[in-house]
Amino acid sequence: MSTSSTGADRPVAVVTGASSGIGAATARRLATDGFRVVCAARRADRVEALAAELDGVAVTCDVTVPADVERLVQAAGDRVAVLVNNAGGALGLEPVAAADVEKWRRMYDTNVLGTLQVTKALLPALVADGEGVVVNVGSVAGLVAYEGGGGYTVAKHGVHVMTETLRLELVDQPVRITLVAPGMVHTEEFSLTRFDGDRERADKVYEGVPGPLVAEDVADAVAWVATRPAHVNVDLLVIKPRAQAAPHKVHRVPS
Template identity: 50%
Template sequence: MTTDPTPAASTPDDAPRALVTGASTGIGRATVRRLVRAGYRVLASARREDRLAALAEETACDTFAADLTNDAQVAALADHARSLGPLKSLVHIAGGAIGADRVEDGRAEDWSRMYDINVLSTLRLTQALLGHLRADGGGDILVLTSTAAIAPYPGGAGYTAAKHAERMIPATLRLELVGEPIRVIEIRPGLVETEEFSLNRYRGDAEAAAEVYAGVAEPLTADDCAEVITFSLTLPDHVNLDEVVIRPRAQASNTVVHRER
């Protein structure tokens, strides 16, 4: 699936507004493009201001740079979102993996960092913006986790532990918010080839990063995931896709992948 350029265009003031995190690259960036094309007013957030500026020029989205591991910056992001008007959808894409060590070799600092960027960032954002959604009459909380949230694989214990923990936030929220007009959606992608996820995981080792996708004819793309995210948000408000697992056809599980070599 290819990503068409998103023309910068005027969006009506009464269009639904979405906040998308992790918007500087990969699935987050693709989601901003898709939502803008679907008629949303989008506030895109990430750490890298230059990437956000380029995305704003392309899509006419609003932007706000923030590090989601920093309480003060999350609070500032939430304040900015409120200042723009009613919020319909919180779309939390940001996260990541560090290393592929066996349990016996794992570094506690890597595990702690993954817990912060995956679990605590989701907690901070939810706490900062849930009241905003309520005040605006309801909306959506969508969290992108991973198939690592439901099954382990060798060399992935730190990441799968973090994603298993992150998964419990939307799962518990759905129970706590039942009866309120707020949908809680979790999207779990499998093997997605993006420009940075594996490269960051392998600390800049391009060869190791490329090996993740070696021989897989058609891994998922960021745009595949963005299409599913947009679909889930644009369904009628009473329809909640609680949990969606997305994998390429060549992947049966986290450990069973068909490779053409």
């Protein structure tokens, strides 16, 4: 895939959940790689500032709202080279027996149905590109279950299986379907959102961990997957910090 064009001729990359963390880092990386980035997120002020920084396009978009997704399609145009489905997130760490059904519903709506709606809506433009690639941002939680992660692991397993199914169904089309599955990533909001703004609980997730991933590490992986030659499909890329062997197995240095 060539990314040397400038101006209006730049290939288009769409990144959802672009207002912070992995999404913002990915948008910046793809812009550096020569893409015209359509930045989509719910928080208008943040996504507009990011798009202005990157000479890109801002779309205020909740991926669970069909009208918002339609506006995203209009902003992206007829040809899309890269779609990064990053919008998602985790809520709570309650065991299944004490599950908050509303939190599970919100996680499923955003991670699974949001990814479905955006992908379905943009597939014609990705196919029209001739070398398009869908990069779904999953998680190691979509590969391995862990206690307290029920709702999130269910949602991310859904993203993983949807990715595999889509690849089977589109094998005869000029579009690639990939999944990047990060492990522990220290961003400014992921754990804070999970614990309803409880900073102390959020900070404990990373306490004593020598070198968790940062958003730029995942953005680098996403960009690498997205810029392979058109005949190369990276089915699954798992990226974890050295200190993490599994979701429940993390090395921590005593304080």
